[in-house]
Amino acid sequence: GIQMTSFESIMEFSQFKTNEQGLIPVIVQHYKTREVLMLAYMNEESFDQTIKTGKMTYFSRSRQKLWVKGETSGHFQYVKSLTIDCDYDTLLAKVDQVGAACHTGNPTCFFQHLAGTEYNEANPLEVFEIIYNTVVD
Amino acid sequence: GIQMTSFESIMEFSQFKTNEQGLIPVIVQHYKTREVLMLAYMNEESFDQTIKTGKMTYFSRSRQKLWVKGETSGHFQYVKSLTIDCDYDTLLAKVDQVGAACHTGNPTCFFQHLAGTEYNEANPLEVFEIIYNTVVD
Numbered sequence: 570g571i572q573m574t575s576f577e578s579i580m581e582f583s584q585f586k587t588n589e590q591g592l593i594p595v596i597v598q599h600y601k602t603r604e605v606l607m608l609a610y611m612n613e614e615s616f617d618q619t620i621k622t623g624k625m626t627y628f629s630r631s632r633q634k635l636w637v638k639g640e641t642s643g644h645f646q647y648v649k650s651l652t653i654d655c656d657y658d659t660l661l662a663k664v665d666q667v668g669a670a671c672h673t674g675n676p677t678c679f680f681q682h683l684a685g686t687e688y689n690e691a692n693p694l695e696v697f698e699i700i701y702n703t704v705v706d
Numbered sequence: 707g708i709q710m711t712s713f714e715s716i717m718e719f720s721q722f723k724t725n726e727q728g729l730i731p732v733i734v735q736h737y738k739t740r741e742v743l744m745l746a747y748m749n750e751e752s753f754d755q756t757i758k759t760g761k762m763t764y765f766s767r768s769r770q771k772l773w774v775k776g777e778t779s780g781h782f783q784y785v786k787s788l789t790i791d792c793d794y795d796t797l798l799a800k801v802d803q804v805g806a807a808c809h810t811g812n813p814t815c816f817f818q819h820l821a822g823t824e825y826n827e828a829n830p831l832e833v834f835e836i837i838y839n840t841v842v843d
Contacts, residue, residue, distance in 0.1 A: 576822055579818075580820055603739075605742065654816050654818070655809070678796075679789040682787070685787030
């Protein structure tokens, strides 16, 4: 079905600390799995539209225009919650992700391992975790 | 005890896409709870030092110098894994956080609610989740 939720924000975009391009970075996290999906940027118009429509809307730095995530792929991100950090220069969006977040088809844009241990893939409790997520669902 | 793990990175900093200041943003996530803790920035020196020492080391934009997270507070972040996103312009660090990540004393820098539903706080499965995390531990 169509998910359409309108929000109001406790703070306005003008109160945020933006970067040199007038943008604020947005960390996007799946609200249920807590997987970090991507980092994108918002200007005032995209922030206001996100709040109004409940669909994550960014400012594309490469195309220099408003970007409704999923408008071509159908992979919309529905806002569950928005928080800002202690110094007002980064947003965290918890979203319900339709399909894959990444244009490569990966569930998350962060799939290229650089260093460290991929403890998750060797998690002996994975079955329990799947059951847990099913119960949460 | 002293946790000190040295890593090697599959990619070098010079292969990353940096911003106008030669920095790359780093999303910092607790490896166990999956809570997003903060966003910080790295230059080449801080990336190399993070890999070498296993302790998250940033470039402080306000102080314009290398910043070993926890060097004054004791709230070190030990690297569990580092990944890079599909277009090589953002890092995701999963860390073991000592104490609070935020200088305010909050566990995460993202504690200021802007919009949406704080579903977590009303989670009827919270007890099950606590048990689950204890089992994982």
